[in-house]
Amino acid sequence: MCNLSDGIEERGIIKGRAEGKAEGRIELLKQQVQKKLAKGQSVEVIAEDLVEEVEIIRTIVDEIQAEE
Numbered sequence: 001m002c003n004l005s006d007g008i009e010e011r012g013i014i015k016g017r018a019e020g021k022a023e024g025r026i027e028l029l030k031q032q033v034q035k036k037l038a039k040g041q042s043v044e045v046i047a048e049d050l051v052e053e054v055e056i057i058r059t060i061v062d063e064i065q066a067e068e
Contacts, residue, residue, distance in 0.1 A: 033060045 047057040
């Protein structure tokens, strides 16, 4: 392979790994939110516990509720 092809392939691999890590982080956060909701915690308390913005937690809660 030529150097250009190697560079393009490497960038694709790096991008794929970054996207996978981001998806994994979101899935973990979603699981944590779901457990805390089951315990009756409010969105504000969950956001504080997980050190996330309230709007992000609200979005996740909306997604969880839409799946049910």
